[in-house]
Amino acid sequence: YYCDRDAKYLPDRYVIGTCPYCGAEDQFSDLCEKCNRVIELGKILNPKCALCGSTPVKRRATHFFFKLSAFAESLAKWLKDAPPRDFPRDVVNYVLSWIRSGLEDWDITREDYWGFKMPFEEAADNQYVYVWWDAPIGYIASTVNYCRRVGKDWRDYWKRADSKVVHFIGKDIVYHHLIFWPAMLMAAGYPLPSKYVVNGYLTLEGRKMSKSKGWLIPLRYLLDRYPADYLRYYACFKASNSTRDSDFSLKEFQQKINSELAGNIGNYAHRVLTLIHRLFNGVVPKPDGFDKEDESFKSFMESIPNELERLYEEADLTKVGSKLLEAFSRSNSYLNLKEPWRKTGERLGEAATTLYLSINFLREAMVAMYPITPEVSMKVLSFIYVDKPIELSWQSLKKLVVEPGWRVAKPFPVVRRISDEEIAEDLERLRGGFV
Ligand SMILES: [Zn+2]
Ligand SMILES: [Zn+2]
Incomplete structure (x- = not known):
């Protein structure tokens, strides 16, 4: 044009x-x-x-084309045979319908563009490579760059049949990543991607974000006001590996941080550590027998890692977050049911069992949450690992790592609540326009 x-x-x-x-x-x-x-x-x-x-x-003008039509059949077969847990079904179905309606050869040059010039003699001087041809090649290029820095071989990532390439994309670039890109890889003789995580659009307060209309909040602004963990925590409830759109709402953000991250989660950490200080001078007590409730809480703790592992693998972070919340509610109820603060004198042994299990749950949950809220996790873990290196491995979740005799630190609140004034200010800034 x-x-x-x-x-x-x-x-x-x-x-x-x-x-x-x-x-x-x-x-x-x-x-x-x-x-x-x-x-x-x-x-x-x-x-x-x-x-x-x-x-x-x-x-x-004379343009260069990629013979996409020649790959229609191989692409359709690849997608039909793809495992549903790694290739979202709804996405695959609409890609297949695009392929059925016919793939045209792909025009990959533009005039007076920017980026890479067409490197062929036949190309005109003002002829460039179309951005969606070179953009995905950038994935390989940045791997090459990374490998040069750390002394690895990029072919181990891109050319070995047993390596896995996972694409995290928005639904607007499905066509590019499930049609163009695999066809290019087929043409070049590379292994094909093994998994796709596709998310829908994120609206802001119910409206489409727009730079030209000023309807946006710069990330920098939010990060100057709130810890990154708050945004990460909230964002995980918006990333469910689904093409459904979701909304960023400041009020909901405040509510989730205050009632869940500060209330449900942060408060639990504070309670358990404080109780160990009040009842056992800050030393993890030796459990004194397990009754029915203790046993049931213990087997609940043992079931969490496998479930979370599956949800993380599915890249459904919303379910990961919900599962964690559910686990904290369960642990809060256990604590309320056992009332260790009332078990004094000869019943102190019961409190010991409750707090021994609770501190182990807390450690387990903080390690499991680390990918979502690394700062909060590290703060709480540093209360538990006072004079030891913090153990973060997923494998460690399957054991009760915190042992009787460990000294724990006196906690301070790790999650600050967001005030109504702060949110009102944010909304006012947004309405006034950030651009
Ligand atoms: Zn014009
Ligand atoms: Zn349309």
């Missing part, structure tokens, strides 16, 4: 029009955000120049 008024070739994103596949208006000329289909060059309906609004003209 060429805009006569602006006297220049327009990159794909500078041409706006109607999707030829689903009829959605106001779409970029290379991708429909409504049906997530890639739109082939020149196919958008009612094209308009995004700079000046006039109708661009098509200029005749």
Whole structure:
């Protein structure tokens, strides 16, 4: 596309029009955000120049094409045979429907573009490689870069049949990662990706984020106001390996941090450690027999690692978060049921068992949460591992690691609550526009 008024070739994103596949208006000329289909060059309906609004003209030029049509059958077979736990079914189904409706050869050059020039003699001087051709190759390039720095071989990651490549993507780039990219890998003789994690869009307070409309919150702003762990914790409830869209709401963010991370989780840590100080002078007590409730809590603790492992593998962080919360609720109920603070005198042994199990649960949960909230986890673990190196391995979750006789630190609250004023300020900033 060429805009006569602006006297220049327009990159794909500078041409706006109607999707030829689903009829959605106001779409970029290379991708429909409504049906997530890639739109082939020149196919958008009612094209308009995004700079000046006039109708661009098509200029005749020689382009290079990737013979995508030749891979239709192999792609369809690969996707049909793919294991459902690694290839989300709904995504595979719509990719298969795109393939069935016919793959056209892919135009991979653009005029007056940026990035890499076409390296062939036949190419014109102003001819560049289209961004979606070289972008995924960047995954390999950055592996090469990483391997050079640490003295490894990038081929171990990309060329060995037993290595696993997992793509974490948004649903807007499914076409690029499940059609273009595997076809390129097939053509080049590389192993194909082994797993995809695909998430939907994140809206902000119910509206689509937009730089031009100023409807966004810069990450830097949030990180200056709140610990990264708060955002990580909240974000995990928005990453469920599903193409459903989710919403970032400041009120919900506040509520989840205050009632869950500070209330349910942080408070539990504080209670257990404080009780060990109050009843046992800060030394983990020796358990004194296990009754029915103790046994049932113990087997509950033993069941958590396997369940969490499965959910982490599924990349459903929402379920990981919910499972952890559920575990803390269960542990809080156990503590409330056993009331160790009332077990004085000759019943102190019962309190010892309760707190021995509880401190072990706390350690287990903090290690299991480490991928989501590393700072909170490390703070709490540093109360437990006062004079020992902290053990973070997943393997260690299957044992009761904290032993009687360990000295634990006097805790301080590790999660600060977010005030109503702070959230009101954030909302005001947002409404005023950040740009
Ligand atoms: Zn569409
Ligand atoms: Zn124009």
